[in-house]
Amino acid sequence: MSSNSTKLMSTASCPPGDMATAQRADVNYGQHLFRVHSRADRMFAWLFGGQWVMGMLAALLISPETWAGGESSIHVHLLAAIGLGGVLSIMPIILALKYPGRLITRHTIAVAQMLTSALLIHLTGGRIETHFHVFGSLAFLAVYRDCRVLVTGTVVIAIDHLVRGIFWPESVYGVLTATPWRTLEHAGWVIFEVTVLLYSIRHSVQEIRQLAIHTAELEDTNVAIEARAMERAKELEHAQLQLLHSEKLAAVGGLAAGIAHEINTPTQFVGDNVRACRDMFSDLERLVVGYQQRLATLEEQGAAIPDKQELVELIAEVVPDYIFEDAPEAFKQTLEGVDRIRSIVAAMKNFSHGGSSDERSLFNINDALQNTLTVARNEVKYIANLELGLGEIPEFNGYQSELNQVFLNLIVNAAHAIADAGDESGTIFVHTSLVDEEIEITITDTGGGIPESVRGRIFEPFFTTKEVGRGSGQGLAIAHQIVVERHGGTISFETELGQGTTFVIRLPLDPSKSNHEELEPALAT
Amino acid sequence: MQVSRMNPPGGAALRQTQKRLWIALALWGMAVLAGTLALMSYSGTPGPSGIAQEHWPTDSGLTLAAEGISIVMFAHPKCPCTRSSIEELSRLFAHVDPGSASLQIVFRVPPGRNLDWAKSGLWRKAQEIPGARIVFDFDGAETRRFGAKTSGYLCAYDAAGQLRFRGGITPARNHEGASAGGYALSSLLTEDIGQEMVSTNVFGCPLFSDDEDCEEPHEQQ
Incomplete structure (x- = not known):
């Protein structure tokens, strides 16, 4: 008693994505037919009830x-209408209500409906009008869109x-006598109608099949769109957070530039004052030493020195012997510290205000790299060693502050890559050279390399594998834009898992020979 | 749209359900077949034909036509099966030359029933037949005289008073359509070639109850 509908029901609960499209199309097809069969069963339940009452x-x-x-007594026809009509109707009604959609239900309904037609024809003595009940019943059975049911009905009648x-x-x-041709004539009309109905059913079923396939494909599309939308929503959320972080960083950066400017002035006079103090201390030392030497000379000459003892004790108390040994070193270290502060502040100022963003200016890329490394020192010094190989390169005409940003991004990325790899003896190599009228800057780290799955996306805006707050996802995108679009250069990378990554920037000295074409990354395997 | 689902029972339960369903279907099929056969048997079972007089009874109040065929139909005013006979008769007389046949329809009124009771739908239907003479037989004398026992019983005499046909003109109870009686009567009316007397089955209600005596008290053949 199993039917296709029943078999398909067992897989009907599988959501899109768990089954192949064709399989779900089958399930959709089965569900659609099951609904059609069930609906027709309910219709026939009402029809049988109606026929019985009528x-x-x-x-x-x-x-x-x-x-x-x-x-008088009750006519046999009334008893037959109640009894035989009831028996004839009750089974299809029960099946339609209890087992809707099953093959056995619709075949039983087909048999019962055609027997009803036969009974009606008999009771009317073969009235031609009642033969229309047969044609009507076949049309009703066609509602099932199941050719087998029509065949059953046709065979019964x-x-x-x-x-x-x-x-x-x-x-x-x-009529009293009927030749076999009479039967054939009736059969011919029935077959004519059934043929038309079968043709209609076949097309209808094909349409249901197509609909099922389209529905499955639509479900696939919906799933893909939903997944894409969720991915985009996550990216948007991430980008929003990164934007907030970037704005915060920009604010901090602006603040840092202001602070650097403010620090510069006191650092200047602190340095000057320390130098003045150092000179004054040197004079003081000369005075004390001279004074001590004069005392010694007078003592050797036997001259009377009033309050000599108090004077010696006062000098020993105020200017101990070690002060002239330690003080010069202290002044030296202090001045070194002040110079360092000044160089850091100068680097920060250069980094922040290294030329206008609107105009190109001539600058030395090696100096820019040095400044950037100074600014990034804190980010790098606890993670990796720095090895510089700065070659002889001419001054470059470009947007210095923007390139500073590029170098900083690449160096910080390199430091992060080494930190992520857990390599405590990692190294960042920074090299510059002149190659074919282009300045080539390579920044190499000994980190874990870039996974193959993300290599194609690292220059996409807001793409990052770092957690929020650590990377904006814009660093490489901005670097790409600055190098390629602003300077006509190229940026590419070579990477090997477990070995590290090298970013190569090439900047043409002559902007007219710029190369705007984005180069495919040369992937090392 | 929510798909209504059944939970198919599994394994042994499924087989058990299938077995019960097949048994139920078999019983249903047998019941339908038995009911149909019983109904057909009832439809095809004729009532008592009765024994008509071979010659027109001279003591009858009915009229024997001087020319053509005289047809007398005996009917129960309330018999639903006789409606088919009236219909057949009506159809037949629509194509018969009025001069070749006369028709008298005798409604046998049971004891205790009056004329109003007897003027039923069947009576109105009979009145619509052109040239038909309607007679109410209250005491049942005419009915007994012609040996009628079943509603729809019809006998036809020629002008000489010779019985030419007796029986019913329907194929079964409450069934219109072609029948042996219909063909025979039609042949008698349209192309009387002097064939032998024809007798057919009658399908209709009994004209007399079991308590009544339906036999003609005098000579019968």
């Missing part, structure tokens, strides 16, 4: 009683006509 009403109206002289045509022709054709 049969009883007709019997009650036409032949309620049978008479024997003056005595054909057998009925054939048998009754032979043994009791007046009950089916209304």
Whole structure:
């Protein structure tokens, strides 16, 4: 008693994505047909109920009683309408309500419906009008869109006509004698209708099939769109957070530039004052030493020195012997510290205000790299060693502050890559050279390399594998834009998992020979 | 749209359900077949034909036509099966030359029933037949005289008073359509070639109850 519908039901709960499209198309097809069959079953349940009631009403109206002289009793036709009509109708009604959509249900309904037609034809003595019930019933059965059901109905009515045509022709054709041609003629009309219905069913089923396939494809598209939308939403959320972080960094950067400017001035006079103090201390030392030497000379000459003892003790107390040994070193270290502060502040100022963003200016890329490394020192010094190989290169005409940003991004990325790899003895190599009228800057780290799955996306805006706050996802995108679009250069990378990554920037000295074409990254394997 | 689902029972439960369903279907099929056969048997079972007089009874109040065929139909006013006979008769007389046949329809009124009771739908239907004479037989004398026992019983005499046909003109109870009686009567009316007397089955309600005596008290053949 299993049916295709039932089999397909077992997989009907699988959501899109868990099954292939074709499989889900099958499931959709089965579900659609199941709904069609179930709906037709319910329709026939009502139809059988209606036919039963109509049969009883007709019997009650036409032949309620049978008479024997003056005595009457219930007519057999009324009893038959109630009893036989009930028996004929009750089974398809039960099946339609209890087992909707099953093959056995619709075949039973087909048999019962055609028997109802046969009974009606018999009761009317083969009235031609009642033969239309057959055609109507076949049209109703076509609602199932199942050719097998039509075949069952056709076979039942054909057998009925054939048998009754032979043994009791007046009950089916209304004539005393009927040739086999009469049966064939009736069968021909039925076959004509059934052929049209089968053709219609075939097309209808094909349309249902197509609809199921389209639905499955639409489900796939929806899933893909939803996934894409979720991915985009995540990216947007991430980008929003990064934007906030970037704005915060920019604010901090602006603040740092201001602070650097403010620090520069006191650092200047602190340095000057320390130098003045150092000179004054040197004079003081000369005075004390001279004074001590004069005291010694007077003592050797035997001259009387009043309050000599108090004077010696005062000098020993105020200017101890070690002060002239330690103080010069202290002044030296202090001045070194001040110079360092000044160089850092100068680097920060250069980094922040290294030329206007709107105009190109001549500058030395090696100096720019030095400044950048000074600024990034804190980010790098606890993670990796720095090895510089700065070659002889001419001054470059470009946007210094923007290139500073590029160098900083690449150096910080290199430091992060080494930190992520857990390599405590990592190294960042920075090299510059002149190659074919282009300045080539290579920044190499000994980190873990870039995974193959993300190599194609690292220059995409907001793409990052770092957690929020550590990377904006814009560093390489901005670097790419600055190098390629602003300077006509190229930026590429070579990477090897577990070995590290090298970013190569090439900047043409002559902007007219710029190369705007984005180069595919040369991937090392 | 929510798909209504059944939970197919599995394994043994499924087989058990299938077995029960097949048994139920088999019983249903047998019940339908038995009911149909019983109904067909009832439809095809004729009532008592009765024994008509071979010659027109001279004591009858009915009229024997001087020319053509005289047809007398006996009917129960309330018999639903006789409606088919009236219909057939009506159809037949629509094509018969009025001069070649006369028709008298005798409604046998049971004891205790009056004329109003007897003027039923069947009576109105009978009145619509052109040239038909309607007679109410209250005491049942005419009905007994012609040996009618079943509603729809019809006998036809020629002008000489010779019985030419007796029986019914429907194929089964409450069934219109072609029948042996219909063909025979039609042949008698349209192309009387002097064939032998024809007798056919009658399908209709009994004209007399079991308590009544339907036999003609005098000579019968």
